[in-house]
Amino acid sequence: MAETSNIDGHGHDGENRRDFLYLATGAAGAVAVGGIIWPLVSQLAPNAREEAAGAPVQLNVSAVEPGMVITVVWRGGPYFVRHLTDEELELAADAPEDIFRDFAPLAARTGGPGVQPVDETATADENGAGATGGKIGRWAVMSANCTHLGCVPTEVDTGLDGWVCPCHGSKFDITGRVTKGPAPTNLPLPPFNFASEDILVIGADA
Amino acid sequence: MSGHSTYQPTSGFGKWMDARLPMARLMHDSFVSYPVPRNLNAFYTFGGILMLMLVSQIITGVVIAMHYTSDASTAFESVQLLRRDVSYGGLMQNWHAVGASFFFIAVYLHIARGMYYGSYKAPREVLWILGVIIYLLMMATAFMGYVLPWGQMSYWGAQVITNFFSAIPLVGDTVREYLLGGYSVGNATLNRFFSLHYLLPFMIAGIAILHVWALHVTGQTNPTGVEVKSKQDVIPFTPYATIKDAMALVIFFAVMAYFVFFLPDYLGHADNYIEANPLVTPAHIVPEWYFLPFYAVLRAIDFNIVIPFTDIVLIDSKLGGVLAMFGAIAILFFLPWLDTSDVRSGNYRPLFRIAFAIFVINAIFLGYLGSRPAEGIWVPLMKASTLVYFAYFIPILPLLGWIEKPLPRPASIMDAVMEKSQDEGAAHIEGSAAEPNTKG
Numbered sequence: 001m002a003e004t005s006n007i008d009g010h011g012h013d014g015e016n017r018r019d020f021l022y023l024a025t026g027a028a029g030a031v032a033v034g035g036i037i038w039p040l041v042s043q044l045a046p047n048a049r050e051e052a053a054g055a056p057v058q059l060n061v062s063a064v065e066p067g068m069v070i071t072v073v074w075r076g077g078p079y080f081v082r083h084l085t086d087e088e089l090e091l092a093a094d095a096p097e098d099i100f101r102d103f104a105p106l107a108a109r110t111g112g113p114g115v116q117p118v119d120e121t122a123t124a125d126e127n128g129a130g131a132t133g134g135k136i137g138r139w140a141v142m143s144a145n146c147t148h149l150g151c152v153p154t155e156v157d158t159g160l161d162g163w164v165c166p167c168h169g170s171k172f173d174i175t176g177r178v179t180k181g182p183a184p185t186n187l188p189l190p191p192f193n194f195a196s197e198d199i200l201v202i203g204a205d206a
Numbered sequence: 207m208s209g210h211s212t213y214q215p216t217s218g219f220g221k222w223m224d225a226r227l228p229m230a231r232l233m234h235d236s237f238v239s240y241p242v243p244r245n246l247n248a249f250y251t252f253g254g255i256l257m258l259m260l261v262s263q264i265i266t267g268v269v270i271a272m273h274y275t276s277d278a279s280t281a282f283e284s285v286q287l288l289r290r291d292v293s294y295g296g297l298m299q300n301w302h303a304v305g306a307s308f309f310f311i312a313v314y315l316h317i318a319r320g321m322y323y324g325s326y327k328a329p330r331e332v333l334w335i336l337g338v339i340i341y342l343l344m345m346a347t348a349f350m351g352y353v354l355p356w357g358q359m360s361y362w363g364a365q366v367i368t369n370f371f372s373a374i375p376l377v378g379d380t381v382r383e384y385l386l387g388g389y390s391v392g393n394a395t396l397n398r399f400f401s402l403h404y405l406l407p408f409m410i411a412g413i414a415i416l417h418v419w420a421l422h423v424t425g426q427t428n429p430t431g432v433e434v435k436s437k438q439d440v441i442p443f444t445p446y447a448t449i450k451d452a453m454a455l456v457i458f459f460a461v462m463a464y465f466v467f468f469l470p471d472y473l474g475h476a477d478n479y480i481e482a483n484p485l486v487t488p489a490h491i492v493p494e495w496y497f498l499p500f501y502a503v504l505r506a507i508d509f510n511i512v513i514p515f516t517d518i519v520l521i522d523s524k525l526g527g528v529l530a531m532f533g534a535i536a537i538l539f540f541l542p543w544l545d546t547s548d549v550r551s552g553n554y555r556p557l558f559r560i561a562f563a564i565f566v567i568n569a570i571f572l573g574y575l576g577s578r579p580a581e582g583i584w585v586p587l588m589k590a591s592t593l594v595y596f597a598y599f600i601p602i603l604p605l606l607g608w609i610e611k612p613l614p615r616p617a618s619i620m621d622a623v624m625e626k627s628q629d630e631g632a633a634h635i636e637g638s639a640a641e642p643n644t645k646g
Contacts, residue, residue: 076390184522
């Protein structure tokens with residue numbers, strides 16, 4: 001039976017011409033549906049102009065004295081640029097690691113020129129939150145949208161406390177490391193570098 | 207349910223039409239001769255009210271859309287212009303905004319009625335699920351509508367709610383970018399929200415038709431929970447239910463009109479009269495009142511869920527909060543199977559009545575907590591209240607079905623009505639008159 005059905009192509013066991021046509025039609029249909037859905041989904045993405053507006057921005061920060069914070073806009077979202085004082089760097093370096101939910105060393109949270117390792121404190125205290133392997137910068141540049149649900153945290157500026165989010169109560173230190181509240185991670189760092197002593201570039205690494 | 211059609215076309219045109227497109231017959235069978243239980247109380251009028259609310263929202267919405275521009279630079283201005291300079295524009299805008307709140311008041315009463323009288327139980331599971339889908343669509347529509355005036359609460363509400371999606375592991379940020387059409391809430395977001403806000407009400411209307419269809423297949427429940435057994439148990443929809451619904455509708459719209467005319471901003475937030483500013487968060491972001499209970503659930507989860515005795519984070523606090531919040535809504539889909547009791551109506555379930563009362567009070571309290579800041583005593587209270595919310599569904603409802611001893615139920619709807627009218631305090635006849643336990 002099997003042999004004959006294979007010969008005339010109309011048997012019940014094994015593939016025949018009709019099965020092949022079903023499969024081919026189904027496959028062509030699936031490709032067509034996919035081809036329709038693809039542009040419908042793709043148009044949802046940020047458009048070319050939106051992407052172009054996401055290019056790096058340059059700004060002159062020579063007027064930002066130590067202890068000052070400015071908010072700049074990149075990609076439609078706010079970013080904090082904080083010029084840290086020696087005192088603040090010392091506090092951040094001395095803070096015990098276990099108060100941070102998502103610990104990162106001070107060197108990883110800061111950058112910029114005029115880098116001065118904070119004398120002994122940075123390396124001497126083994127448990128210090130500033131314990132480093134790299135250089136500590138004088139500038140903290142971070143996203144100003146809370147990692148919980150995106151609100152802009154408010155500056156508090158008392159000692160180590162840098163920001164508190166008015167929406168759900170997350171707290172961050174002066175370099176944006178989360179200490180309390182529902183925020184799961186530190187305020188993210190954008191790619192940034194200093195093109196010169198005074199020119200901060202947000203959106204591109206060195 | 208309705209059996210054979212009793213529609214008799216009288217006019218020549220009626221007969222001609224009936225042979226071609228029997229629309230009048232469908233309407234007659236569904237809303238005139240359609241039999242409803244004779245003992246429906248006032249809580250059964252909210253279905254009709256909700257239908258009218260949907261129509262009212264669509265009409266006012268279409269009208270105010272004629273004056274609205276969905277461009278981030280002019281949206282706020284266009285709404286203010288509508289309110290001040292368009293003839294009756296303020297009335298239309300208030301009616302639409304206040305209408306959204308009253309839509310939710312009606313839907314919450316409608317849901318509570320269904321939960322108390324066991325309207326979700328077999329054979330009405332699909333009817334219930336369609337209702338939950340409508341509720342979900344309503345929430346999406348209301349959220350996107352609230353973004354359109356482009357005030358501070360609009361903007362920051364959109365910011366907070368779209369951020370839910372960035373909690374999805376791995377692809378979250380990309381999903382959010384696709385949702386927003388940008389790296390942050392902006393013009394592209396406003397445009398697509400306007401488009402969807404216009405679309406979704408018509409999807410609600412479509413599901414609502416399925417909801418009514420499913421209702422007319424199984425028939426209404428009623429306060430006794432006993433199914434319709436004979437013609438004595440029912441009365442025709444028109445005039446009896448029609449008049450009752452109309453009466454409730456007039457009262458409901460009168461209360462709503464009071465708000466529209468005299469307290470249009472009572473249920474809103476003053477911050478929404480400040481134009482959206484991406485650099486400044488309002489001191490206290492609060493969603494509209496109808497989302498507050500879920501907002502409290504979201505904020506109750508402020509801790510990471512870790513694998514015991516290790517530091518490995520299984521679900522971080524952000525994802526945990528979002529999951530709990532969506533879970534609080536999603537659990538409604540499973541309600542028909544979580545309630546294991548054979549008895550439909552809460553009237554005959556003494557323990558259930560207590561549990562349900564606690565659930566309702568707790569849900570209102572959860573809403574109050576949602577309006578409080580996430581600090582101090584409020585956080586533990588949010589956690590406790592969230593726990594009580596979920597406890598109602600699991601394990602209380604499944605357990606009650608086994609441990610509760612229900613009261614005897616009347617043999618039929620007619621019996622219940624007669625008993626009530628003869629003697630308000632008449633003793634129930636145990637045993638013989640009780641409906642046999644039939645678990646469907």
